[in-house]
Amino acid sequence: MKKVLKVVGYVFGGLLLLLAGFCAYVAAVGVPTYDPPTIPEITVEKTPARVARGEVIAQIQCMECHANNQNQVTGKFLNEVPAIFGKLYSKNITQDKEKGIGNWTDGEIMYFLRTGIRRDGSYAPVMPQYPHMADEDLKSVVAWLRSDRFPVQATKEEGPESELSFVSKLLTHTLMKPLPYSPELVSLPDSTDPVALGRYTADAIGDCYSCHSGDLIDQDKIHPEKTKGYYGGGIEMVGDGGKPIVTANLTFDEKTGIAKKYTKEQFIRMVQTGVRPDGTILRRPMSPRPMLSNRELGAIYEYLKTVPKIQNDIAKRNAELELQNTQNQKATAGR
Numbered sequence: 001m002k003k004v005l006k007v008v009g010y011v012f013g014g015l016l017l018l019l020a021g022f023c024a025y026v027a028a029v030g031v032p033t034y035d036p037p038t039i040p041e042i043t044v045e046k047t048p049a050r051v052a053r054g055e056v057i058a059q060i061q062c063m064e065c066h067a068n069n070q071n072q073v074t075g076k077f078l079n080e081v082p083a084i085f086g087k088l089y090s091k092n093i094t095q096d097k098e099k100g101i102g103n104w105t106d107g108e109i110m111y112f113l114r115t116g117i118r119r120d121g122s123y124a125p126v127m128p129q130y131p132h133m134a135d136e137d138l139k140s141v142v143a144w145l146r147s148d149r150f151p152v153q154a155t156k157e158e159g160p161e162s163e164l165s166f167v168s169k170l171l172t173h174t175l176m177k178p179l180p181y182s183p184e185l186v187s188l189p190d191s192t193d194p195v196a197l198g199r200y201t202a203d204a205i206g207d208c209y210s211c212h213s214g215d216l217i218d219q220d221k222i223h224p225e226k227t228k229g230y231y232g233g234g235i236e237m238v239g240d241g242g243k244p245i246v247t248a249n250l251t252f253d254e255k256t257g258i259a260k261k262y263t264k265e266q267f268i269r270m271v272q273t274g275v276r277p278d279g280t281i282l283r284r285p286m287s288p289r290p291m292l293s294n295r296e297l298g299a300i301y302e303y304l305k306t307v308p309k310i311q312n313d314i315a316k317r318n319a320e321l322e323l324q325n326t327q328n329q330k331a332t333a334g335r
C-alpha cells in the first residue's frame, strides 16, 4: 500500500515539476513565433467599388479596434478586454511606412488577415483572423487601406506595446493559434439566398458570434457554428464605466432568445441604430451598425432562425452582476 502511495507521490511530483517548468517556459518565451511564411504574390486592383465596400467592412471591424478619437487608425487601448488578459493595444495600420503598414505588400496584409502571422513569422494573438471572408471582400479591405480615405492617411502616432498577462501568454501556447493559410479561393455567398447571406454577414463580416457565443477565447474559427454556445451569448465583458456587461442571446429560443422579442423589422432597426424598440440603448461594446443594409441584417435574422436554440437567461445574469457591482461599490465606499 505504502509503495503505491510513494509511486503516486512521485508521479504527482513529477507532473507538478513539469507544469512548473512549462509555466516558467511560457513566462520566458511569451507569445510563440512561427516560421516565416511563404507569402502569396497578390496585387489588389484598387477600384472605387472595392474602396467603398472595404470602408463598410472596416467600419464594422477595423475601426472598432484601431481608430483613435480623431478617427484615424493609429491603434488604441482596448478597454473592453477584461483585465486578466493584460493591457492590450492595437497598432498603427495607417499608410505610414515606419509606424504603420505602408511597407507591407498586398499579399502580406491578406495573409495576415487570414492567419494572424506577419511576414517575419510573429503571431498577433489578439487580432481577429478572417478565414471565411471572401477573397473579393478581403481585397476590398486592402483597397481601403491603400485609399485616400482620411482614417488611413499616414500618421506617426503610436500607442504603447501590449502587456500580455501570463494567462494570455499561456493561451497562446494552448487555445489561441494562428490559422492555416488556404490557397483556395473563398467566394462570396449566393446573395439571393437569405440564409447564406445572413450566415456570411454574421460570421465572416460582422464576427457577431465571437461576442455572442459562450466563451471569448475557446472558439472554433474554422467552423464558427461548432463554437461552444454559438449565438447563445453569455460572455462577460467590460462595458462603459468599467461596469460588467453580458452579451445577448441571439438564438430563437422562445423564452430567453429573440424569437418573441423582436420582429425582423425591429431587429434591423435595433442593430442599425443601437436602440431597442422599447427605447433602451444597446450598451457598449455593442455598437450600432448603420453600415449594414436592411437586406444584410434581414438576412442575419433569417439565418439566426436556423441556428440551434440555446436557453440562456441573460437578463437574469445582468441583474445578478448589477447587484454584485453595487454591493462591491458599497463595500469599497464603506472602507
Ligand code: HEC
Residues within 6 Å of the ligand: 057, 058, 061, 062, 063, 064, 065, 066, 088, 089, 090, 091, 092, 093, 100, 101, 109, 112, 118, 123, 124, 125, 126, 127, 128, 141, 162
Ligand atoms: C478586436 C480588435 C481588432 C479588430 C477588430 C481588428 N484588429 Fe488589427 N490588431 C488588433 C491588435 C490588438 C493588434 C496588435 C496585435 C499584436 O501586436 O499582437 C492588431 C494588429 C494589426 C495589424 C498588424 C500591424 C503591425 O504593425 O504589426 C494589422 C495589419 C491589422 N491589425 C489590421 C487590421 C484590419 C485591416 C482590420 C479590419 C479588417 C483589423 N485589424 C481589425 C486588434 C484588432
Ligand code: HEC
Residues within 6 Å of the ligand: 202, 206, 207, 208, 209, 210, 211, 212, 237, 245, 246, 247, 248, 249, 250, 258, 261, 267, 270, 271, 276, 281, 282, 283, 284, 285, 286, 287, 289, 300
Ligand atoms: C464586441 C462584442 C460584440 C459584437 C462584435 C457584436 N455584439 Fe451584439 N451585443 C454585444 C453586447 C455586450 C450586447 C448587450 C448590450 C446590452 O445589454 O445593452 C449585445 C446586444 C445585441 C443585441 C440586443 C439583443 C437583445 O435581446 O436586446 C442584438 C440584436 C445584437 N447584439 C446583434 C448583434 C449583431 C447582429 C452583431 C454582428 C453584426 C453583433 N451583435 C456583434 C456585444 C457584441
